[in-house]
């Protein structure tokens with residue numbers, strides 16, 4: 296009989312090999328690649344108390360750090376960079392032997408180049424840079440550069456193509472797109488994203504601002520445990536979850 300129990304991977308060496316291999320990009324894709332990572336709860340909520348970290352599990356952390364260890368550039372919207380306090384990327388010691396060289400440069404994408412973003416990036420050296428949309432106010436670019444921030448101004452046309460062109464210019468084969476939802480949505484709609492690495496946190500969030508299961512401002516977190524998962528010829532993923540996360 297075929298099994299529908301998904302494999303459980305922890306952080307032993309064999310599991311780390313399996314996670315690394317699972318995150319290899321599709322060999323048919325042509326670099327520079329834009330590969331998005333995101334986490335959501337089972338109902339599609341993407342933040343708890345305004346940040347995505349509240350949804351994470353240790354395994355999600357392994358996935359997130361592996362994607363960074365693979366990447367040449369980390370790309371993030373200014374909303375996320377400010378909300379999550381982005382700084383220079385570090386290579387996790389777990390993946391250090393698989394990644395030669397320095398960690399990826401973080402690129403923060405903006406249209407308006409707000410003062411708060413310049414303030415945030417100043418002092419991070421060249422490892423946190425800004426990518427500003429074509430047509431950005433050039434005086435703001437000058438002011439940011441005067442503060443020691445590296446600002447790349449994107450070329451005209453669709454954002455995804457402009458980012459790919461910047462990535463090629465920076466000799467970056469793999470761009471790790473870490474969100475947020477607005478930037479991810481815009482790039483998906485443009486057809487500019489090559490892959491999506493999606494973590495499903497083992498819980499349903501009821502209520503709160505972000506949940507589609509809104510019942511009011513108060514939030515109830517309902518833990519879940521995955522019991523079965525399977526795919527189909529059309530590529531869907533089908534799952535069964537035990538409510539409450541109890542073991543049988």
Ligand SMILES: NC(=O)c1ccc[n+]([C@@H]2O[C@H](COP(=O)([O-])OP(=O)(O)OC[C@H]3O[C@@H](n4cnc5c(N)ncnc54)[C@H](OP(=O)(O)O)[C@@H]3O)[C@@H](O)[C@H]2O)c1
Pocket residue numbers: 332333334335340341342345346347348371372373374375376378379404405406407408409412427428454473474475476477478479481
């Ligand atoms: N669950 C997850 O996986 C996950 C991942 C990441 C973030 N988050 C959460 O999501 C929230 C923030 O996400 P968000 O969707 O509000 O914001 P976001 O996507 O991180 O950033 C939006 C900003 O990015 C810039 N931007 C977007 N499209 C652009 C384009 N085509 N060209 C140039 N700049 C562009 C604009 O910056 P300016 O306003 O500066 O012009 C825009 O306001 C935070 O709470 C964060 O914790 C969750």
